[in-house]
Amino acid sequence: MSLYYSPLVYTIPEQEDGWLLKTVLQRRLQVSRKLLSRLKLTEQGIMLNGERVYISVKVSAGDRLEVRMEQEESDDILPEELPFNILYEDEHLLIVNKDSGIIVHPTHGHYTGTLANGVVHYWKSKAERFRFRPIHRLDQETSGVLAIAKNPYVHQHVSEQMIAGTVDKKYMAIVHGCPAEVEGAVDGPIDRDPDEPHRRIVTPDGYAARTLYRVVTTWGNGSASVVNLKLESGRTHQIRVHMTSIGCPLIGDRMYKTLPSDRIDADTEAMRNERDGWIDRQALHAYELSFDHPILKQRMTFQAPLPPDLAALEKRLDAEAQPREERI
Template identity: 60%
Template sequence: MSAYYKPITYTVTEKEDGWLLKTVLQRKLGVSRKLLSRIKLTERGVMLNGERVYISVPVKAGDLVAISLEQEVSDDILPQPIPFDIVFEDDALLIVNKAPGVIVHPTHGHYTDTLANGVVYYWREKGEKVRFRPVHRLDQETSGLVAIAKNAYIHQHISEQLIAGKVTKKYTAFVYGCPRPDEGVIDGPIDRDPQEPHRRIVTPAGYPAVTFYKVSECYALGAMVDLRLGTGRTHQIRVHMTSIDHPLIGDKMYTGTGGRGQLPVVQPPGDSGPFDGAIQRQALHASELGFRHPLTGEELLFRVPLPEDMENLRRKLQDLDS
């Protein structure tokens, strides 16, 4: 017999009296067509007043609509006791402050030692049957906030907020030089570099990409910059900051490649110069994440401080000013 997560419920109002159950599910509970096709076939997927019914039946004011999703596990992910920093957790969500150097999800050649391996182990030890569903991802070397949905319904709802631009995603970065003006918008299409497909470049033929930046601290050799994404292209912040001649400190892939007109930048590739020893990766941190909770409707906002290596870099930049 299948096991199910806690039901998600809705009480029909006077305004919805006479609606089809399918309409209530889609408009009031926000169930997508894809998810509805899946759950209506399960034994307890869609219930009306505690009974399984067809979704084509009309409802009455006061009726209790409930959907239940079958419990799932990530059988393809090896559980490993890998420590990670939990920022928030409830029955629907897990918010993690990812450490730098950690891959979010197993990929070809990296099947272990990922955030997913650690989270799956953590849930197994708690006795929870949950499939690993990250709503978004961060580059391996980027630290900071990652949202993980505990079922397909939660994943769908936060993903829709992402697409609609209703999710707050802010980053903190340290860049070479001090951008001028100290606040602005970088609007530059991004696509793969035809010479090196693993890299991205700004090109007129690329996909639309928008990044908002604001300098928060300026030093002799660099700056701390707050960034917000208008779109979510691969390597977007790294590519956009390079395109305006202010690449991220420690970014071995893009530092030294030049920006507008292929101008030379402060450091050659792979060399952190005066910052040597302060940081061994691109200085980028997902510092703030906000969205509406799919079940409670509460506006959630999470903030995490800079990790140790970026604080070390900050102090180094300050020391070089003195």
């Protein structure tokens, strides 16, 4: 099998002269044990000055270390020509702006028509071989920035950043109502709803979840608002559940629609039902993603512009829910 030759090249500095190669790989380059075991079994997976070596050898200052990974393909994903918007691409990463209504990865009953099908076709059309490795997920109806790794080393390192909380994921939502405070946090453990397992609820016995928010726009004296959000955890449906829990469900969200009717008056409920019909999905967009590029060693930020349906929703609220107040 041909190899993917260029994900990681490293020149041994003076201060690492005499180190074991294994130490350089694990401590300096932070290659995981799982990946290291895989590289050891790969022909030309670990090369020092152009020669295959054991990881027990000692390195010298100026040595050129190459980590070479086998090219892979997602043989279980059918290539399908589907349009998608590329925000950034290099030999290590693909960053896309996912449209709403698109599932990220094939699931039971959805083997085609997913982002993965389109990406695999795109790579094949360029005679490139990569395995589809999304670093995170977005709900089917959520639009915005999505990162895909092209090799296991990059996937490992960005995933570790997510676990460490150093990846910034920022969203904007258009919601019914307006939070009581212009800026704040929602701390609410989340778990499955025992009555409807496909839904999530805030419950004391759930998994810790925290969402930061800031109100940027309001309409009609607080009848609707634009809220920017940042996740400090990554629970399923977290933003939708948390915003509903503070009385501000996302416009268009049929699953987490409103609070019980005894919490809002009939006129407000009717107005919310009408506005839910103005858009075909929950009004949620992942507008920015930031993380440290594992190879380039640079902080990178990717932004996805507001999609047309959310822009149209804002315009309709401007027309029918005056006055509008900018809170930035």
